[in-house]
Amino acid sequence: MNLGITIIKSRRSVRQYKDTPVSGDVISDALECARNAPTAKNGQNWLFGVITEKNLLKSIADLTDHGKFIADAPICFAVFGERDWTYYLEDCCAATEQLMLGLWAHGVGSCWVAGDKKDYAGEVRDLLQVPPEYTLVSLIPAGYPEDMKLVPKKPLEDISFTNRWGPAKE
Numbered sequence: 624m625n626l627g628i629t630i631i632k633s634r635r636s637v638r639q640y641k642d643t644p645v646s647g648d649v650i651s652d653a654l655e656c657a658r659n660a661p662t663a664k665n666g667q668n669w670l671f672g673v674i675t676e677k678n679l680l681k682s683i684a685d686l687t688d689h690g691k692f693i694a695d696a697p698i699c700f701a702v703f704g705e706r707d708w709t710y711y712l713e714d715c716c717a718a719t720e721q722l723m724l725g726l727w728a729h730g731v732g733s734c735w736v737a738g739d740k741k742d743y744a745g746e747v748r749d750l751l752q753v754p755p756e757y758t759l760v761s762l763i764p765a766g767y768p769e770d771m772k773l774v775p776k777k778p779l780e781d782i783s784f785t786n787r788w789g790p791a792k793e
């Protein structure tokens with residue numbers, strides 16, 4: 624058994640959290656994972672927000688459509704990219720996933736809440752007083768899991784191919 628593979632494969636969205644705070648060491652580790660994500664041309668044109676104030680968490684939750692549970696999370700990360708950077712979306716998505724895996728490696732669950740393409744992206748940015756050259760890509764509420772629902776995953780043979788796409792040959 625390989626621990627890294629087990630961590631990656633077992634990650635699932637967690638939307639209900641215990642009140643237990645997430646320690647500074649865990650937060651730093653998760654951010655270190657995020658900032659080590661790959662970026663096009665090594666641009667690293669991003670900004671990571673860490674939100675722990677209850678009133679801010681509630682305000683963010685209220686702005687979202689499918690992220691109301693942010694209000695009850697002990698912490699929420701916000702990933703922003705420079706809007707004029709061609710690859711901001713790819714870069715910030717890579718960082719988001721690494722952030723989530725870094726948290727999960729410490730037993731902290733999280734859930735990706737959409738930011739990019741959402742009407743509330745600008746309002747979240749304004750609320751957090753982030754400069755307008757940045758745009759919100761994702762919100763990542765996190766905490767020790769209170770509950771965790773497992774959703775089915777498609778079998779690998781249905782979603783992969785080797786060399787050329789087509790029905791498997793005998």
Ligand SMILES: Cc1cc2nc3c(=O)[nH]c(=O)nc-3n(C[C@H](O)[C@H](O)[C@H](O)COP(=O)(O)O)c2cc1C
Binds near residue numbers: 689737772
């Ligand atoms: C781009 C993106 C946006 C998402 N937005 C939301 C969201 O707004 N609210 C939410 O509860 N989950 C959101 N999710 C989480 C997905 O619902 C979840 O990843 C999916 O159901 C698969 O479940 P799993 O994460 O447990 O594997 C989002 C995931 C991605 C990748």
